[in-house]
Amino acid sequence: MQNAHEIAFLLARFQFAFTVGVHIIFPAFSIGLAAYLAVLEGLWLATGRQVFLDLYRYWIKAFSVVFGMGVVSGLVMAYEFGTNWSVFSKKAGPITGVLLSYEVMTAFFMEAGFLGVMLFGMNKVGRGLHFAATCCVSVGTLISMTWILASNSWMQTPRGYRIDPANGQFLPDDWLAIIFNPSFPFRLVHMGLAAFLSVAFAVGATGAWHLLKARRQGRISSEPVRVMFSMAMWMAAIIAPLQIFAGDAHGLNTLKYQPAKLAAMEGDWNSEGRAPELLFGIPNMKTEHTDYAIGVPLLGSLILTHSLDGKVPGMKDFPRDQRPPSPVIFFSFRIMVALGVLMMLVGFWSLWHRRNSTLFTSPAFHRVALCMAPAGFLALLCGWITTEVGRQPWTVYGLLRTSQSVSPVVLSSMVVSMTVFVVVYVVVFGSGLGILVRMLGREPEEGEHDADPSHASDILATRTHPAIVDASAAKGA
Amino acid sequence: MMDFAHWLPIIWAVILIAAISIYVILDGFDLGIGMLFMLERDETRRNVMISTIAPVWDGNETWMVLGGAVLYGVFPGAYATLLPAFYLPIVLMLVALIFRGVAFEFRVMTRGTPRARHWDLGFMIGSAVAAFCQGSVLGGVIQGVKVTDGAFSGGSLDWLTPFTILCGLSVMCGYALLGATWLVWRTTGVLEASCRHWAGRLAIGLFTCIVAVSFWTPLLHAPYLRRWTEWPNILFVAPVPVLVIVFGLLLAASLRKGHSRVPFLCALGWFFLCLSGLGITVWPYAVPPTLTLWDVSSPPSSQFFQLVGTVTLLPIILTYTIYSYRVFRGKVSEADGYH
Numbered sequence: 001m002q003n004a005h006e007i008a009f010l011l012a013r014f015q016f017a018f019t020v021g022v023h024i025i026f027p028a029f030s031i032g033l034a035a036y037l038a039v040l041e042g043l044w045l046a047t048g049r050q051v052f053l054d055l056y057r058y059w060i061k062a063f064s065v066v067f068g069m070g071v072v073s074g075l076v077m078a079y080e081f082g083t084n085w086s087v088f089s090k091k092a093g094p095i096t097g098v099l100l101s102y103e104v105m106t107a108f109f110m111e112a113g114f115l116g117v118m119l120f121g122m123n124k125v126g127r128g129l130h131f132a133a134t135c136c137v138s139v140g141t142l143i144s145m146t147w148i149l150a151s152n153s154w155m156q157t158p159r160g161y162r163i164d165p166a167n168g169q170f171l172p173d174d175w176l177a178i179i180f181n182p183s184f185p186f187r188l189v190h191m192g193l194a195a196f197l198s199v200a201f202a203v204g205a206t207g208a209w210h211l212l213k214a215r216r217q218g219r220i221s222s223e224p225v226r227v228m229f230s231m232a233m234w235m236a237a238i239i240a241p242l243q244i245f246a247g248d249a250h251g252l253n254t255l256k257y258q259p260a261k262l263a264a265m266e267g268d269w270n271s272e273g274r275a276p277e278l279l280f281g282i283p284n285m286k287t288e289h290t291d292y293a294i295g296v297p298l299l300g301s302l303i304l305t306h307s308l309d310g311k312v313p314g315m316k317d318f319p320r321d322q323r324p325p326s327p328v329i330f331f332s333f334r335i336m337v338a339l340g341v342l343m344m345l346v347g348f349w350s351l352w353h354r355r356n357s358t359l360f361t362s363p364a365f366h367r368v369a370l371c372m373a374p375a376g377f378l379a380l381l382c383g384w385i386t387t388e389v390g391r392q393p394w395t396v397y398g399l400l401r402t403s404q405s406v407s408p409v410v411l412s413s414m415v416v417s418m419t420v421f422v423v424v425y426v427v428v429f430g431s432g433l434g435i436l437v438r439m440l441g442r443e444p445e446e447g448e449h450d451a452d453p454s455h456a457s458d459i460l461a462t463r464t465h466p467a468i469v470d471a472s473a474a475k476g477a
Numbered sequence: 478m479m480d481f482a483h484w485l486p487i488i489w490a491v492i493l494i495a496a497i498s499i500y501v502i503l504d505g506f507d508l509g510i511g512m513l514f515m516l517e518r519d520e521t522r523r524n525v526m527i528s529t530i531a532p533v534w535d536g537n538e539t540w541m542v543l544g545g546a547v548l549y550g551v552f553p554g555a556y557a558t559l560l561p562a563f564y565l566p567i568v569l570m571l572v573a574l575i576f577r578g579v580a581f582e583f584r585v586m587t588r589g590t591p592r593a594r595h596w597d598l599g600f601m602i603g604s605a606v607a608a609f610c611q612g613s614v615l616g617g618v619i620q621g622v623k624v625t626d627g628a629f630s631g632g633s634l635d636w637l638t639p640f641t642i643l644c645g646l647s648v649m650c651g652y653a654l655l656g657a658t659w660l661v662w663r664t665t666g667v668l669e670a671s672c673r674h675w676a677g678r679l680a681i682g683l684f685t686c687i688v689a690v691s692f693w694t695p696l697l698h699a700p701y702l703r704r705w706t707e708w709p710n711i712l713f714v715a716p717v718p719v720l721v722i723v724f725g726l727l728l729a730a731s732l733r734k735g736h737s738r739v740p741f742l743c744a745l746g747w748f749f750l751c752l753s754g755l756g757i758t759v760w761p762y763a764v765p766p767t768l769t770l771w772d773v774s775s776p777p778s779s780q781f782f783q784l785v786g787t788v789t790l791l792p793i794i795l796t797y798t799i800y801s802y803r804v805f806r807g808k809v810s811e812a813d814g815y816h
Contacts, residue, residue: 082545
């Protein structure tokens with residue numbers, strides 16, 4: 001029976017990792033895309049150039065699909081804390097539950113309330129109000145990110161609480177300390193930039209695909225395609241270096257507040273100064289050694305402490321039962337960093353092409369940009385794996401163990417739900433991805449809303465929604 | 478401070494009941510429309526049905542997220558006990574809502590391909606299953622949950638009984654009625670006429686369900702029976718069944734006379750009464766028959782911090798929700814649908 005309990009616990013963890021891992025892609029996509037749409041509509045209103053409206057109408061279709069998937073996968077998260085982690089939710093609910101409620105009230109309602117106007121209201125409310133609706137949706141996505149990261153950061157670096165001696169509940173003492181906990185600002189900036197960067201590369205890849213297609217068909221690419229590609233590459237060139245800077249600052253913060261996580265990320269076992277930076281290796285949790293290690297001398301200390309003889313923590317500093325599983329985060333961290341550097345290089349390369357006026361004419365560069373489509377999302381996922389697995393074996397760092405957070409749910413229920421979630425997510429989000437790819441495979445057109453209704457474009461005002469006539473019009477008719 | 482700790486959970490219970498009621502009414506009619514897809518096979522009319530809810534369904538569902546979040550933050554003891562107790566129906570409901578939620582976008586995006594039919598099917602079945610699960614969870618709460626030391630200690634199928642199945646079917650029937658009367662209000666022509674017809678049938682079905690659940694519920698636990706039959710309670714609760722009959726007669730008459738808005742309002746009245754009846758029955762238990770509101774609530778500091786935000790934000794939320802409904806008000810006609 002003990003064994004069944006352990007399997008149920010593992011399944012609860014796997015199920016949460018799976019559902020949250022799928023979910024996180026959509027809010028990141030929404031955050032970046034909503035901001036992009038607000039910029040496009042703002043530019044259209046300011047300049048009156050048709051190309052911005054065309055791009056707005058092109059990307060809003062993708063946004064509606066992505067947003068829908070984000071809502072439904074997020075709904076699962078709101079209830080999964082209770083179904084799978086009931087002990088955690090009972091103990092930490094007075095803090096994390098309250099933060100989640102604020103997210104719902106300040107962000108979710110705002111996004112949902114104005115999304116309808118944004119998607120279907122262009123001909124109903126006038127340009128100014130419609131732009132305001134787009135901005136509300138965009139600001140809503142940012143507010144939502146802020147609350148959820150406050151909550152997550154509190155679980156990583158808890159502050160401002162007391163523990164009730166009677167039942168082990170976390171009692172909030174100081175809400176400002178809870179929200180503005182030590183890792184919150186770093187995480188917020190890092191995640192925000194990651195969302196913008198991911199969408200920049202997704203948009204850039206779409207542009208690159210159409211540039212390549214136009215070239216293959218021997219025609220000149222259209223203006224919307226060029227504007228889309230150029231804007232995306234500007235974002236990549238600006239955001240990617242900023243992100244590396246932010247990531248470095250976040251690393252210093254982790255060294256200070258979660259040294260065990262950092263040691264596991266680095267694959268370091270002994271605490272030492274003048275530490276090397278391992279480029280490769282396989283951390284072995286049993287022998288307490290990193291096998292096949294290839295490192296650059298001194299670089300570890302330099303990166304982590306910004307000094308050559310800075311002391312870097314090792315995992316042997318911590319009792320065995322308080323060490324995060326190093327192999328997973330050792331690799332996820334390295335993949336994230338490698339992708340980050342790659343994105344920065346592509347951004348710089350685009351500047352070079354821009355100077356030589358070859359931004360729209362270099363097929364080699366377009367192919368690279370196309371291959372980079374998932375780079376931002378992959379890096380983002382790897383970053384989350386690093387930080388979340390790195391928090392183990394705790395749900396609330398140093399205070400509440402993951403093994404003590406799980407619900408008293410029997411194994412059979414966990415097996416059923418795990419299977420159902422995997423099957424349903426593969427079918428639903430797989431279909432969503434297919435729809436998205438096909439949708440973006442169609443080139444944005446001039447006067448985008450007049451596009452062929454057999455394509456997805458009729459989600460906009462043209463077909464479905466003139467269906468909704470004004471009350472006044474109905475009375476007049 | 479003692480007083481404060483006593484009153485905060487009561488205030489929160491009222492807010493939570495209000496949020497659940499708003500959810501049930503708003504998502505109720507759009508889940509109902511999903512079920513009515515089974516009765517309406519015509520593609521054009523289905524598109525009109527969808528058009529009446531496409532701009533607002535997402536906001537409707539947000540009330541459910543709010544319900545979960547408030548339970549989590551303010552009544553973590555109830556959240557942590559009820560969710561494991563209803564693990565399977567909740568997971569099933571979430572999966573059903575996934576299919577139904579993405580169907581709004583996917584059925585449009587895949588139009589013209591055979592897959593569009595699949596998403597219509599996903600929309601129908603998802604709506605029906607979600608409604609059934611919500612009803613059976615509600616029934617399961619009334620029926621009671623096995624608790625030891627403040628945590629759920631029952632089996633994974635404890636929730637599944639004849640009573641909860643009846644509750645599940647009742648909610649399906651009720652949502653379908655809300656959907657039908659909503660469409661009577663918001664559509665024209667053939668669709669409006671057939672919705673009028675369905676609404677009549679569904680009203681009879683729901684009335685039967687209400688009567689059955691009302692007679693069954695007091696028999697589940699002795700305190701429930703006392704609540705409804707003892708003097709002077711009976712004085713305060715007697716109007717509930719009387720009003721159910723009044724709204725029923727009004728609903729039937731308004732459907733016959735061709736009113737467009739009144740049937741929906743009557744259906745809302747029924748829902749309001751049913752939820753009140755439910756509240757009267759289980760009060761002050763959060764997890765019947767063992768844990769009261771006070772047993773499961775957060776420390777007062779959490780409840781107070783959240784109350785400040787809620788009191789400020791809810792009026793704003795309601796304002797722009799009403800605004801967005803007003804933007805899309807008015808009848809949707811078939812002629813304006815798909816050419």
